[in-house]
Amino acid sequence: MPSETSFGWQDARDEALRRIRARDWPPGELIPNEADLAAEWGCARATVNRALRDLAEAGLLERRRKGGTRVVLTPLRKATLEIPVIRQEVVARGATHGYALIDRAPGPGPAEVCRRMGLAAGTGLLRVRALHLSDGAPHVYEDRWLNPAAVPAVLDLDLARVDANSWLVQNVAFTRGDLALGAVAADAAIADALRCAPGSAVFAMERITWTADQAITLVTQHYAPGYRMKTSF
Amino acid sequence: MPSETSFGWQDARDEALRRIRARDWPPGELIPNEADLAAEWGCARATVNRALRDLAEAGLLERRRKGGTRVVLTPLRKATLEIPVIRQEVVARGATHGYALIDRAPGPGPAEVCRRMGLAAGTGLLRVRALHLSDGAPHVYEDRWLNPAAVPAVLDLDLARVDANSWLVQNVAFTRGDLALGAVAADAAIADALRCAPGSAVFAMERITWTADQAITLVTQHYAPGYRMKTSF
DNA sequence: GTGCTTATTATGTATAGACATATTATCCGA
């Protein structure tokens, strides 16, 4: 990027950011339009556009055609958290990843599970419970429901050798997902798998992934007590 | 956007996405360069550039100057979660927000807290414990350390009337923050505030916010049992 | 071959100009 030569879009973004922070452009107020800013900063309107678009994506500005651009009243910050593929996450930490299948059971899904997956009650699903280890210690216990109608191949998968998590990521293209985070008290199954006391506070991440309105899988991953998911914003 | 008339950047993105999903462009492989795609799709290179840049930001493509663009091996999905301002979050749900200050205590911060905030051990901080209510029921218990050196005004704030969360968002421009999510067992203070049994599994969000290398606040928010933080990706 | 310099190449960015589109403001008639 021409840093010395010209006023680039990052310079424009930084300057706009500075004005927002300095209350030079107060919260809730309109800021000058792109053409004026471009003239003031000596750059093209497209440059200003990109800068302001970037700040709008970050949640600091609100832009409307004809309405102009205004500073958002209460900047709702957004953090992006990477949805971990357990194996990768463990290996990336320099630890060794272990995996053990606990249970694999085809059969009709419970009403609640089918409902959440947008399926008729009693649809045939594949339930898989498994444990991920990090350096030999229990790390994540996952309880998963797979939809064979969406991914027939899972029925032939050797889930004792490959974990569903890794396999799905590499073999199924999903379009979107819903995610819920929370804390649960470890029940017997969880406590047993993670080798912690029943009732322990466990961090849980539930996901449903979809490919064009068809649910692929619903999974709840329970992390060993003490785990913290970190990110920045 | 000219939807019928010309091939816009969203069209380009969708087509690229289709090819990725269809394994038309297999994982790990190079894709044609921007100029070729522009020629193929009958649009300008800038249009292709914006489309591919968008997919790269989404984590589906990897781009390098001269190296070209390749499909990422294991698409690490990213979810963006909005960092809630409790009051807003409650009100947005249509519930009434309540707030009660539990404790306000200036004094030297514990060594661990100071260390995490990048301050010398024993620095004077302001500790604030408070409870947020949703429709009268305990919702979030927050335990906060404020750095008066960064925000002197907090010492004169009437924290019995305004909650630090809302006040900070509207009055202090921070540049970045670190965030950690986890589950903890409710200790006496938490259980008492949230009116739940001691030892209950509680969802906890810890944040440190910074403004140019100076820590503003370190806060841990404990959500009432059963709370789930939701988002999509 | 090793290490250096020099091309080559794909992406990154800036620009002016043009048109599209959403929204607001204005005007006018009933």
Place this chain on the structure above:
DNA sequence: TCGGATAATATGTCTATACATAATAAGCAC
């Protein structure tokens, strides 16, 4: 005054062109 048509306007996007930059490949001296 109300409602609807119309003008005005700020952002959204596309284009063609140009140059910058990073990273690789090629060439070359030793």
